[in-house]
Amino acid sequence: MTWGFRPLLRGSTYSGALFAFCAAPASLVLLPIAVVPATVWGSAPYGARAAVTVLVWAALVAALGLPRITRRALTAGARRLLAVPLPEVPAGPVGGRRRTPLWLVAQVALGWIGGLGCLLLFVAGVSLPGNWLGGEARLSWSGRSVQVTGAWSWVVAAVCLLLVPVVCATVSGVLRRLALPLLGPSAAERLALSAERERRLAERNRLAHELHDSIGHTLTATTIQAAVAGEVLAADPVAARAALRSIEESTRAALEDLDYVLGVLREEQPGTAPARTLADLPELLERLGHAGAVLEPELSGELTRLQGTLSRAAYRILQEGLTNALRHGAGGPVEVRAAAGRELLELAVVNRTGAATAAGARAFPTSGHGLPGLAERVRLLDGEFEAGPDGSGHWRLAVRLPVRWSA
Helix, strand or coil, rough: CHHHHHHCCHHHHEEEEEEHHHHHHHHHHHHHHHHHHHHHHCCCCCHHHHHHHHHHHHHHHHHHCCCCHHHHHHHHHHHHHHCCCCCCCCCCCHHHCCCHHHHHHHHHHHHHHHHHHHHHHHHHHHHHCCCCCCCCEEEEEECCEECCCEEEHHHHHHHHHHHHHHHHHHHHHHHHHEEEEEHHCHEEEEEHHHHHHHHHHHHHHHHHHHHHHHHHHHHHHHHHHHHHHHHCCCCCHHEEEEEHHHHHHHHEEEEEHHHHHHHHHCCCCCCCCCCHHHHHHHHHHHHHHCCCCCCEEEEECCCCCCHHHHHHHHHHHHHHHHHHHHHCCCCEEEEEEEEECCCCCEEEEEEEECCCCCCCCCCCCCCCCCCHHHHHHHCCCCEEEEEEECCCEEEEEEEEEEECCCC
């Protein structure tokens, strides 16, 4: 039974009713204009002139719902006062313009009906017991009438007062039911909202890949570099200082990536995105050399001519492959191949597998997202991806990407 009384205890019931009640007197501003046609048509019957006045009045109220700013204001009011979870609608589609006038007319009509009803019930509930206004209650049904006086006037007054919140709940409930179909997004707007959500999700996934590739690589390299510096600090201070310098360079680059990503996630205006391309590959290999990795690079073709998404993706692929080699490899030389041909860009990273023997090697945790993320990146570029054992005791990552040379 309590579910029937719950709407009467909600604050949104009365704020929603107030939302409707305030619209009713506000519409009176249009009434002088609405009576003009009835005044001109003075020979018509009173009922016809009244109907014309009401219709013109409703049309003027509906016309106020056509501007986009009106819809935004009504949507904000319904969201706040009616507690209806209406989504933010993008600025492009205008499908809601035909429905907003219907909402405004319904809101004004409910405001007048509910407001006058609540006013009459309240006045009756207050005045009947003491007959302050000289009133009396008379109930008529099927030709019979009963005059309510004495103790029954208190009962009728109590019923009238109790009906006031019921009317408020009814008005708020009707408006709440109309809010989504009349103020909510149209079909075109829902498509735009879906496209916007997909765009944001794709951007966040891209940022997650960037963080995984950049920060994961930097933390792996600096961990190994710190271990190398600790081991050779007393015996070879020059090598230790080189490792520390490499740590500084790696962390500075990672901080640039992190600052950019956090700026996007906070929906601020981020700075220029770090655009590391194959032109930065020698610097990456040099930093890893300072970390104690033994690299055997094989670079061929005009790698620096590759620009845009392809070059950035190729850099991240090699970075992730080298990170995996440092994390999970067994030491020894790591083969790095990048060959830019006329139609294909071929990338490969080959490392030994087995028990780790590199200086400062540790058991690095793994998220399991590295290789699937690379495969997804390659798929979006219409490339081919391979990763797995290569012969006895080796692991091979190989990627082939189509090349579109710029003129």
